[in-house]
Amino acid sequence: MVFDKIKKAFSDSIGEGGENEYIEIDLEQEEKDKKVKVQLFKLKNYDDITEILNSLREGFTIAIIDMKVLRQKDPIELKRAVSKIKKTTDALEGNIAGFEENIIIVTPSFATIHKQPIFQKDEPRTKFD
DSSP: OHHHHHHHHHHHTSOTTSOOOOOOOOTTHHHHHTOOEEEEEEOOSGGGHHHHHHHHHHTOEEEEEEOHHHHHHOHHHHHHHHHHHHHHHHHTTOEEEEETTTEEEEEOTTOOOOOOOOOOOOOOOOTTO
8 A cells, every 4th residue: 555655656757758767866976075174264353263163063174273363462352262162162072172372273073183292301300309
């Protein structure tokens, strides 16, 4: 019974001349659209985070964010922007890491950032240590 209904639904889609119509499906098209992209962003003011967050929400962008201009202009706005980016990254289960003073890298959930501890140079020891 159910099979007859399905068969009838498909037979209605056949052309009136009785010819079968075929639909070609490109299975590789989705693969091409979902490539990972590494994108550089410059954070000049707080409103610039909208573009960054939209790219991160797509799920296939590794963002490299240069925040030097906003750091010099308004440190309070910089803290707000970084906090918002961090919250979004955590919600997307991604990773975020700072490099030097002016660079932040944000990755989607499938990529991780290797964070290696920075070792300080050994200070010369005194004879009392």
